[in-house]
Amino acid sequence: MEMLRFATAGSVDDGKSTLIGRLLYDTKTIFQDQLDAVERASVQMGSDYTNLALLTDGLRAEREQGITIDVAYRYFSTPKRKFIIADTPGHTQYTRNMVTGASTADLAIVLIDARKGVLEQSRRHAFLASLLRIPHLVLAVNKMDLVDYDEGRFEEVKEEFRDFAMKLDIADLTFIPVSALHGDNVVTRSDSTPWYDGPPLLHHLEEVHIASDRNLIDPRFPVQYVIRPQSDEHHDYRGYAGTIAGGVMRPGDNVVVLPSGFSSTIESIDSFDGPVEEAFAPMAVTVRLSDEIDISRGDMLCRPNNQATSSQDIDAMICWMSEKSVLAAGNRLMIKHTTRSAKVIVKHLAYQLDINSLSRIEDATELKLNEIGRVTLRSQIPLFFDEYRRNRVTGSFVLIDEASGHTVGAGMILGEAG
Amino acid sequence: MGGAKFLVIAPNCRNEWAPTVTCGRRTRRLASPLAYDLSHLRQLEAESIHIFREVAAEFEKPCLLFSGGKDSIVMLRLAEKAFWPARLPFPVMHVDTGHNFPEVLEFRDRRLAEAGARLVVASVQQAIDDGRVVEEAGPRASRNRLQTRTLLDGISEHRFDALFGGARRDEEKARAKERVFSFRDEFGQWDPKNQRPELWNLYNGRLNQDEHIRVFPISNWTELDIWHYIKAEQIEIPSVYYAHKREVFERDGMLLSTGPYISPIEGETLFVESVRYRTVGDMSCTGAIESSAETIDAVIAEVSATRITERGATRADDRVSEAAMEDRKKEGYF
Numbered sequence: 133m134e135m136l137r138f139a140t141a142g143s144v145d146d147g148k149s150t151l152i153g154r155l156l157y158d159t160k161t162i163f164q165d166q167l168d169a170v171e172r173a174s175v176q177m178g179s180d181y182t183n184l185a186l187l188t189d190g191l192r193a194e195r196e197q198g199i200t201i202d203v204a205y206r207y208f209s210t211p212k213r214k215f216i217i218a219d220t221p222g223h224t225q226y227t228r229n230m231v232t233g234a235s236t237a238d239l240a241i242v243l244i245d246a247r248k249g250v251l252e253q254s255r256r257h258a259f260l261a262s263l264l265r266i267p268h269l270v271l272a273v274n275k276m277d278l279v280d281y282d283e284g285r286f287e288e289v290k291e292e293f294r295d296f297a298m299k300l301d302i303a304d305l306t307f308i309p310v311s312a313l314h315g316d317n318v319v320t321r322s323d324s325t326p327w328y329d330g331p332p333l334l335h336h337l338e339e340v341h342i343a344s345d346r347n348l349i350d351p352r353f354p355v356q357y358v359i360r361p362q363s364d365e366h367h368d369y370r371g372y373a374g375t376i377a378g379g380v381m382r383p384g385d386n387v388v389v390l391p392s393g394f395s396s397t398i399e400s401i402d403s404f405d406g407p408v409e410e411a412f413a414p415m416a417v418t419v420r421l422s423d424e425i426d427i428s429r430g431d432m433l434c435r436p437n438n439q440a441t442s443s444q445d446i447d448a449m450i451c452w453m454s455e456k457s458v459l460a461a462g463n464r465l466m467i468k469h470t471t472r473s474a475k476v477i478v479k480h481l482a483y484q485l486d487i488n489s490l491s492r493i494e495d496a497t498e499l500k501l502n503e504i505g506r507v508t509l510r511s512q513i514p515l516f517f518d519e520y521r522r523n524r525v526t527g528s529f530v531l532i533d534e535a536s537g538h539t540v541g542a543g544m545i546l547g548e549a550g
Numbered sequence: 551m552g553g554a555k556f557l558v559i560a561p562n563c564r565n566e567w568a569p570t571v572t573c574g575r576r577t578r579r580l581a582s583p584l585a586y587d588l589s590h591l592r593q594l595e596a597e598s599i600h601i602f603r604e605v606a607a608e609f610e611k612p613c614l615l616f617s618g619g620k621d622s623i624v625m626l627r628l629a630e631k632a633f634w635p636a637r638l639p640f641p642v643m644h645v646d647t648g649h650n651f652p653e654v655l656e657f658r659d660r661r662l663a664e665a666g667a668r669l670v671v672a673s674v675q676q677a678i679d680d681g682r683v684v685e686e687a688g689p690r691a692s693r694n695r696l697q698t699r700t701l702l703d704g705i706s707e708h709r710f711d712a713l714f715g716g717a718r719r720d721e722e723k724a725r726a727k728e729r730v731f732s733f734r735d736e737f738g739q740w741d742p743k744n745q746r747p748e749l750w751n752l753y754n755g756r757l758n759q760d761e762h763i764r765v766f767p768i769s770n771w772t773e774l775d776i777w778h779y780i781k782a783e784q785i786e787i788p789s790v791y792y793a794h795k796r797e798v799f800e801r802d803g804m805l806l807s808t809g810p811y812i813s814p815i816e817g818e819t820l821f822v823e824s825v826r827y828r829t830v831g832d833m834s835c836t837g838a839i840e841s842s843a844e845t846i847d848a849v850i851a852e853v854s855a856t857r858i859t860e861r862g863a864t865r866a867d868d869r870v871s872e873a874a875m876e877d878r879k880k881e882g883y884f
Binding site for chain 2: 133134135160163164165166202203204205206207209213214216228229231232235236343346348356357359360361362363365366369371373374375380402403404405410412414415416418429453466468469471524525528529530532534536537538539542
């Protein structure tokens with residue numbers, strides 16, 4: 133069975149919680165005791181109907197204040213796929229939460245209220261999905277029941293969104309007219325939209341082709357941990373454990389080690405379950421080389437003719453996530469990129485991106501919470517990376533405030549700074 | 551392990567496991583090398599292994615929490631896989647309430663010996679004897695809350711800075727929001743409103759003085775994933791997970807086993823029922839469910855069809871209030 137991770141974006145007003153509740157309910161994922169608890173809580177809060185949002189709003193403060201604080205993860209499966217939903221709240225901290233939920237997503241669902249059309253918020257969500265390079269985007273045009281399932285209205289919303297999407301880099305865009313409340317085109321095809329010949333949402337989630345989204349071209353193996361058993365049986369064993377970040381690796385392959393530049397050959401790819409003939413992302417394996425080379429955590433194995441860029445200077449888009457500090461030129465931070473950690477200095481803030489208009493604010497001097505901009509960073513040691521658009525694993529990093537230890541920024545690499 | 555291994559293509563393999571590798575007496579299925587596609591179980595496994603290795607690489611003194619329950623048994627297997635052919639680079643800690651199923655204790659000792667793992671026991675009984683915690687009184691007394699102090703004492707005694715736990719996000723709604731790397735302040739407290747964003751597969755493990763983290767490598771697994779994995783990997787689990795005849799009584803809609811730690815009060819009667827345990831914890835507050843599932847396939851069929859969550863069905867400790875788990879977690883619980 134395949135696995136699909138998707139993020140949902142939108143506010144409660146768009147019917148996001150209802151849509152998720154509908155998916156969980158119709159796939160029989162909501163359990164009776166959970167539903168009972170939600171019903172009891174709804175009554176206690178004086179609600180007239182069972183508030184499905186309470187299924188995802190798990191924290192005491194969230195239920196008390198009627199808000200969603202944080203990304204919640206939900207799970208359901210059908211006979212075809214296992215699904216992981218990153219349910220990101222639309223109100224407060226939307227950017228930080230959506231970026232977090234979107235970072236690992238294969239697909240994003242952006243909800244639009246059919247009556248209201250494409251709002252500023254929908255544009256933001258679609259932009260973030262494209263910035264994080266989620267390969268598949270679904271525009272769920274919700275509340276179709278409130279516009280009498282009118283094909284004309286659906287087409288208008290589509291056109292409106294397409295005009296905007298032209299400015300974005302979206303590989304795969306799908307529009308689905310739904311009513312989450314009534315279940316139209318969510319799990320089963322609706323009789324109310326005979327003019328719609330596409331699949332219902334769940335069918336699309338089950339069938340959308342995700343196998344080609346991974347990078348199988350550029351072999352990248354960030355060394356995570358060196359395995360030396362120090363036992364009699366495996367006295368001379370020295371294996372490099374890690375998760376394949378790109379490409380396909382096989383025993384016999386020539387490899388080059390970054391940063392040393394030494395070459396060797398893959399002797400074997402080991403696992404608890406026996407030797408592995410071919411390893412590819414996201415497999416976690418252990419690689420042995422035929423030569424004794426000094427290799428440690430943070431090094432990277434590549435192919436001699438296909439190497440990651442090695443540089444101390446990188447250009448990147450940053451989403452700033454701290455409410456307590458700002459990002460500005462001169463800041464000193466920690467970077468965590470693949471299995472490397474290093475100190476970095478922010479050399480330059482090129483511009484801030486207005487995520488509503490997609491225009492550049494060239495004279496910006498700092499990035500505050502939830503703001504996005506392009507920066508140049510200088511790292512204390514070389515980093516081995518690819519453009520984020522080419523590889524989401526070797527192209528991404530987080531920034532950490534050294535004093536507080538908090539994660540304060542998420543970065544997507546554009547390339548080596550020139 | 552080691553020795554000759556052969557690749558056998560199984561013609562009637564299930565969709566989630568493509569070809570098989572026979573290794574010694576065990577037959578294992580691997581992802582189809584032709585499709586470059588990993589099944590969901592293999593993806594979950596790879597993610598968990600990545601997390602184990604990341605913690606072993608970045609922390610001074612990690613430790614694996616082990617209860618003898620199915621989730622911690624799967625965790626132990628994943629940890630073995632992460633460091634094979636080396637042994638676990640950290641010890642295993644059992645927070646022992648003293649109210650154990652005998653089958654589970656026997657299993658714990660045998661399994662840990664097989665893995666060559668070092669066991670540390672943090673004993674609730676010892677904490678009571680030392681006067682660090684006070685035993686609850688009455689027929690409904692439970693040592694559940696006493697575990698928190700015992701656990702925190704164990705952490706400071708051994709100076710552990712990272713504890714692997716087998717919590718899953720599908721178990722409970724507070725856990726649905728908890729990070730894989732979950733920070734605890736010097737009092738062992740969790741602050742749900744002040745969690746670090748966690749992106750891609752990058753985990754920020756930076757600690758301040760006297761802080762530690764709880765790490766949840768199987769966050770993204772569901773109860774059913776655990777069972778499918780136990781089946782696919784042919785993992786042994788304590789016999790109480792399978793249907794057996796047991797003398798029980800009913801309390802608060804749960805079937806509790808009579809024994810040295812708990813017995814029926816007035817109005818509760820003992821009877822013999824075919825039951826199994828869906829979770830395995832403290833005997834005094836873990837309920838059994840009526841079941842005739844004697845095999846792994848029967849258990850999977852039963853779990854697939856059930857309409858009640860495992861904690862709702864079997865754990866008195868979670869029934870205290872809507873936010874029982876969140877409140878206990880804030881105090882430093884698992």
